[in-house]
Structure formats: structure tokens, C-alpha cells
Amino acid sequence: MTAMVVIDHDSGQPFYAQLVTGLKQDIAHGILQAGDQLPSVREMAKQHLLNPNTVSKAYHQLEAQQVITSVPGKGSYVNAVDPENVRTELQAKLQHLVELADQAGISIAELKTWLDQIEGATS
Structure with a gap:
């Protein structure tokens, strides 16, 4: 399933924060569900014309908030909501x-x- 995240390059809000918010909204609206794999950091960066470090920062923040789980060598996955x-x-x-x-x-x-x-x- 493809995320519907939209990055506004003209916004004053940091891109990583927009990505975090967008992915959380996709999860809340059922676009992304528990167990879904997120695009790789490189693929997400390419899709949204972002630096891979920006995407990595967003993914790390989502992981710290227990929204996603990253499995080394496998990817990042949406966690089930408790x-x-x-x-x-x-x-x-x-x-x-x-x-x-x-x-x-x-x-x-x-x-x-x-x-x-x-x-x-x-x-």
C-alpha cells in the first residue's frame, strides 16, 4: 500500500516533521495498517525529493514513538496500535x-x- 504523505517544500515546517505527521495520519486513516512495510529510506527520499538523512530522522522519531519498528536488513514496519x-x-x-x-x-x-x-x- 502506498502512503499518501504530502511534503510541502514551501512550508516553514521541517520536512522530517511533515513526514512524521503524514505517516501518522496515513496510519490513523487506515491507509497504512499494522504490519505494512514502509518504503526504504532511499525510496521515500526519492519519492518526496528529500535527503535520505531527513527520512532517516523521521523514521527514527517514529520508532522512538513506537509507531514503527525497524528490522535491520528487512525494513521498517507499522506497529499495531495498543x-x-x-x-x-x-x-x-x-x-x-x-x-x-x-x-x-x-x-x-x-x-x-x-x-x-x-x-x-x-x-
Whole structure:
């Protein structure tokens, strides 16, 4: 399966960060699934007109985040998502968001309203 990652060469965002974000989005949208092999560093670099070191940096970051696993001599593969890890990570991010909102004077009730609006928009 081919990744749908798009690199914006005119963006101010570093290319490796765009690649990390793009691959995570491909996984989230089911374009890439657990066990899928990613293109080699050289192939990904060629596809997106990037330096292989840039792709390698992105792959290392994804591996550190346990999104992919690299097998020497074999390639890099998408890891299965552990729902419990996702839940824990989301709870921590939500806690941080609630704290930021509180500092800005935004109530939990207002956050709930926003969540309801988002839910309505995605349903």
C-alpha cells in the first residue's frame, strides 16, 4: 500500500516533521495498517525529493514513538496500535488541555460545548 504523505517544500515546517505527521495520519486513516512495510529510506527520499538523512530522522522519531519498528536488513514496519496506550496518552493530553483552558479562563462546560460541536460536525 502506498502512503499518501504530502511534503510541502514551501512550508516553514521541517520536512522530517511533515513526514512524521503524514505517516501518522496515513496510519490513523487506515491507509497504512499494522504490519505494512514502509518504503526504504532511499525510496521515500526519492519519492518526496528529500535527503535520505531527513527520512532517516523521521523514521527514527517514529520508532522512538513506537509507531514503527525497524528490522535491520528487512525494513521498517507499522506497529499495531495498543488502544490502552492511546487512551492513556489522550487522557494526559486532555488533562493538559483542561489546565491550559483553565489558565485562559475557559470553563470545562465551554470545553464540553466545543466537544459537542466537534462531535456534531464529524457525525
